Amino acid sequence: MTGSPLVVVHPDATTLADGVAARLLTRLLDIQSVRSPIHVVVTGGTLGIASLAAVARNPLVSAIDWSAVHFWWGDERYVPAGDPDRNEGQARAALLDFLVSSHGLPPRNVHVAPCFRDTVGVEEAALAYGSDLNEFAPVGGSLPSFDVLMLGVGPDAHVASLFPGHPGLSRTGITTGIEDSPKPPPLRITLTLDAINTAREVWLIASGASKADAVARALGSAPVDEAPAGHVHGTERTLWLVDAASLGE
Numbered sequence: 001m002t003g004s005p006l007v008v009v010h011p012d013a014t015t016l017a018d019g020v021a022a023r024l025l026t027r028l029l030d031i032q033s034v035r036s037p038i039h040v041v042v043t044g045g046t047l048g049i050a051s052l053a054a055v056a057r058n059p060l061v062s063a064i065d066w067s068a069v070h071f072w073w074g075d076e077r078y079v080p081a082g083d084p085d086r087n088e089g090q091a092r093a094a095l096l097d098f099l100v101s102s103h104g105l106p107p108r109n110v111h112v113a114p115c116f117r118d119t120v121g122v123e124e125a126a127l128a129y130g131s132d133l134n135e136f137a138p139v140g141g142s143l144p145s146f147d148v149l150m151l152g153v154g155p156d157a158h159v160a161s162l163f164p165g166h167p168g169l170s171r172t173g174i175t176t177g178i179e180d181s182p183k184p185p186p187l188r189i190t191l192t193l194d195a196i197n198t199a200r201e202v203w204l205i206a207s208g209a210s211k212a213d214a215v216a217r218a219l220g221s222a223p224v225d226e227a228p229a230g231h232v233h234g235t236e237r238t239l240w241l242v243d244a245a246s247l248g249e
C-alpha cells in the first residue's frame with residue numbers, strides 16, 4: 001500500500017450510503033475509460049447493503065457499461081439457497097437484480113459463493129469459490145484483479161468473515177471455510193486476508209456508535225488478532241468511509 005489509509009467522514013449513515021454509491025459509480029466510470037473488465041467485490045452488512053441500494057437510486061447508474069463489470073463477495077454465509085441470511089440475496093434485492101433486468105448486467109457476471117448443501121463441507125465449498133475466482137485471474141495470478149473491494153466493519157472489528165482471535169485469520173490461500181463464526185450463522189466462506197490485500201482499492205465502511213470502538217482500534221494499529229479491520233489495505237489505496245458516530249463524534 002502507498003501511504004496511510006484515507007478516512008472520509010460523512011455526517012450520518014444515509015449520507016454515507018449515498019456517498020459510497022456516488023464514489024463507486026464515479027470510480028467505475030473512471031476505470032472504464034482506461035481498462036475493462038472491472039471486478040468489484042461487494043460486502044454484506046447493514047451499510048454495505050444500504051450502499052448498494054443507493055447505487056440503484058443514483059442517476060449515474062445509467063452511465064456505466066454494466067456488461068463489463070463482474071461482482072464477487074468478500075464473504076458469504078454458508079446457508080441454503082434462498083435463506084434470508086445470504087449476503088447474495090440481500091445484494092440481489094438491493095441492486096443486482098435491477099442491474100440485470102434494466103442495465104444489461106449479464107447474470108453470469110454475478111459470481112456467488114456456493115449455497116449450503118449437506119453433502120458438501122464448508123471448506124470444500126470455500127475451495128469451489130476459490131476455483132471460480134481462479135478462472136478469472138490474469139495469466140500467472142490466482143485471483144481476479146479486484147478494482148474495488150468493499151468491506152463492512154463489525155462491532156468487533158471483523159471484516160468479511162475474518163474475526164478477531166479466530167484461526168481463519170492466519171489461513172493462507174484464496175478462500176477459507178469458517179466453521180464456528182462468533183457471529184451467526186456459524187458456517188461461512190471468506191476471502192483470506194492475503195486475498196483481500198491483493199485488491200487495488202479496499203474501502204472499509206462503518207457507521208454508528210456501535211462501531212466506534214472497532215474503528216478506533218483498527219485505525220489505532222491494534223494487532224490483527226484484536227482488529228482484523230486494521231490489517232486490510234489496497235495496493236493502490238485504502239479508504240475508510242465512515243459516519244461521524246463511528247468515529248465517536
Ligand SMILES: O=C1O[C@H](COP(=O)(O)O)[C@@H](O)[C@H](O)[C@H]1O
Nearest residue numbers: 043044045046047152153154160
Ligand atoms: O456478517 C457480516 O457482517 C459484516 C458487518 O455487518 P454489519 O451489519 O455490522 O455492518 C459484513 O461486512 C459481512 O459481509 C457479513 O457477512
